[in-house]
């Protein structure tokens with residue numbers, strides 16, 4: 001009898017909202033931290049501009065897209081007309097410029113997949129990676145930040161999903177699981193698909209922002225302050241959304257035939273993208289289209305072993321949300 005009552009209670013998982021929101025709140029960076037990040041960026045900009053007056057620095061990744069947790073490193077992109085100097089040389093020069101000031105552990109990693117200069121600022125205690133001319137990342141950071149302004153449930157869902165993925169060790173691209181960027185795109189697409197929708201498709205609306213980066217035209221509606229009521233007809237709470245998200249990826253997503261696409265707000269067929277078979281190292285076992293670089297599948301890192309790990313983790317999470325007496329503890333149990 002107790003079990004039956006327990007099951008009935010679980011049909012309504014609204015009681016899970018408060019504990020989930022408490023976790024979300026605990027992950028948000030403090031205002032003080034944001035101020036320190038800006039200070040560091042200003043310092044770096046000053047140093048860089050002494051040598052290259054026309055160069056610019058941009059924050060990208062989780063510190064700029066509003067999906068960053070407390071105490072994270074910052075990702076910075078240096079935009080510079082490099083002429084015929086190659087990237088390695090540029091990074092070595094950059095490391096040299098920054099070394100001369102009070103920054104610590106300045107190191108150029110010229111052979112990395114994305115070559116960077118790493119450093120630590122002893123004043124703010126913040127570590128930082130600087131890459132060069134990776135402007136597509138700067139633009140997709142803005143897209144994510146703009147989506148986050150529309151409905152707070154996106155930020156809540158993405159924080160919970162990222163926290164879950166880190167706890168369960170499925171946020172490791174070098175081990176064949178997904179990047180944080182991929183998880184946020186999964187959350188955006190999921191909320192575009194709710195009925196009624198919680199998020200619009202910004203790239204399908206009138207263009208108010210448009211730039212060309214690496215020959216790709218990046219265009220979308222960015223006056224998101226006009227869309228703050230977009231999702232209000234949908235009354236789903238965060239507990240229902242977290243459960244539905246995991247349930248979707250555990251049992252409903254058609255891994256064999258479909259691609260999720262934030263760009264169109266719909267599912268596309270693998271056939272239409274020619275992502276039906278393995279080409280080189282790209283296996284397309286889970287397909288997540290990059291919103292601007294549309295030939296880029298963020299699921300490319302997933303192999304036949306890690307796809308099983310991922311899907312079992314989605315199933316585990318859906319099961320816990322539905323049946324575990326203390327889901328907030330079990331869901332984030334370290335792997």
Ligand code: GTP
Nearest residue numbers: 060061062063068069137138140141179180181298
């Ligand atoms: P955390 O550092 O885990 O909190 O998240 P993050 O938002 O910084 O994400 P991540 O390190 O995955 O990616 C950093 C940025 O790189 C993203 O925001 C994108 O702008 C950009 N990016 C573009 N393409 C890719 C890609 O294929 N993989 C990854 N990982 N990042 C990409």
Ligand code: MG
Nearest residue numbers: 061062063075
């Ligand atoms: Mg990052």
